[in-house]
Amino acid sequence: MSRFILSRRTFLTTSAAGIAGVALSGCDQFDSVLRTGHPVRDFMMGANDVTMGAQRALLGREALAKEFSESEIRQGQRPNGSTDPNSEEYLALRANDFADYALLVDGLVEVPARYSLAELRNMPSRTQITRHDCVEGWSCIAKWTGVPLAHILDEVGVRSNARYCVFHCFDSLGGGFSRGPYYESVDMLDARHPQTILAYGLNDEALPVANGAPLRVRIERQLGYKMAKYIRRIEVVDNFAQIHGGNGGYWEDRGYEWYAGI
Numbered sequence: 001m002s003r004f005i006l007s008r009r010t011f012l013t014t015s016a017a018g019i020a021g022v023a024l025s026g027c028d029q030f031d032s033v034l035r036t037g038h039p040v041r042d043f044m045m046g047a048n049d050v051t052m053g054a055q056r057a058l059l060g061r062e063a064l065a066k067e068f069s070e071s072e073i074r075q076g077q078r079p080n081g082s083t084d085p086n087s088e089e090y091l092a093l094r095a096n097d098f099a100d101y102a103l104l105v106d107g108l109v110e111v112p113a114r115y116s117l118a119e120l121r122n123m124p125s126r127t128q129i130t131r132h133d134c135v136e137g138w139s140c141i142a143k144w145t146g147v148p149l150a151h152i153l154d155e156v157g158v159r160s161n162a163r164y165c166v167f168h169c170f171d172s173l174g175g176g177f178s179r180g181p182y183y184e185s186v187d188m189l190d191a192r193h194p195q196t197i198l199a200y201g202l203n204d205e206a207l208p209v210a211n212g213a214p215l216r217v218r219i220e221r222q223l224g225y226k227m228a229k230y231i232r233r234i235e236v237v238d239n240f241a242q243i244h245g246g247n248g249g250y251w252e253d254r255g256y257e258w259y260a261g262i
């Protein structure tokens with residue numbers, strides 16, 4: 001985490017200097033936004049929201065992660081974290097090649113739904129070659145194929161008060177100080193980002209168990225730990241205070257940043 005925390009701190013220092021500079025230069029337009037109590041200022045100054053707000057303001061909300069060519073794929077996607085879930089439920093699905101798997105999508109949606117792997121594979125698909133950056137300090141370029149999460153959200157109909165998608169996984173980890181189920185969450189901007197896909201394919205093959213079979217999410221503008229593998233359920237919520245440790249993810253409950261933008 002140190003690299004990320006450092007860059008976040010550096011960014012905060014430099015952006016604070018930038019804001020001060022703008023205010024001193026007497027630019028009315030910015031000055032009004034920076035007024036105490038202005039919603040934009042309050043949002044930007046909210047502890048964990050600062051990098052998110054600032055990065056999106058700078059790069060644009062829909063900016064795409066870099067995509068690579070086939071020749072830049074140098075190795076298989078390095079498996080990390082859980083690589084072989086052993087819950088009874090998962091082992092039973094795996095034994096049958098996930099023929100009985102169904103993704104549950106529920107929460108703040110008009111029509112909760114279940115999708116088999118065959119149904120997911122029949123939906124519009126997107127293939128992208130992207131670089132996966134793990135907080136531990138390694139990267140891998142790989143080709144991912146899956147259904148855009150936006151497509152699923154449109155099918156189930158997201159309610160107007162929905163703010164986050166929570167990904168619930170089949171596996172548990174013993175990392176940090178306590179064992180618990182892996183889960184993650186993103187806001188609706190990342191959920192609907194054009195490169196956010198529920199991937200069932202990796203490098204032109206079915207997604208291997210080590211990399212999250214049968215379904216894992218790609219969140220290409222964030223670090224690897226956001227990209228939940230072994231997804232069993234997507235819950236649409238307006239807050240995640242009551243979910244597990246309340247911080248929006250397995251690693252977040254153990255001290256990592258919720259927004260891991262890169």
Ligand SMILES: Nc1nc2c(c(=O)[nH]1)N[C@H]1C(S)=C(S)[C@@H](COP(=O)(O)O)O[C@H]1N2
Nearest residue numbers: 078079080081082134169182211224227229
């Ligand atoms: N369910 C689940 N998802 C997970 C993890 C995990 O342990 N369990 N590890 C995360 C981390 S830290 C990384 S870097 C990536 C690794 O994905 P890969 O195994 O395909 O390389 O998955 C992420 N998603």
Ligand SMILES: [Mo]
Nearest residue numbers: 134135224225
């Ligand atoms: Mo990671």
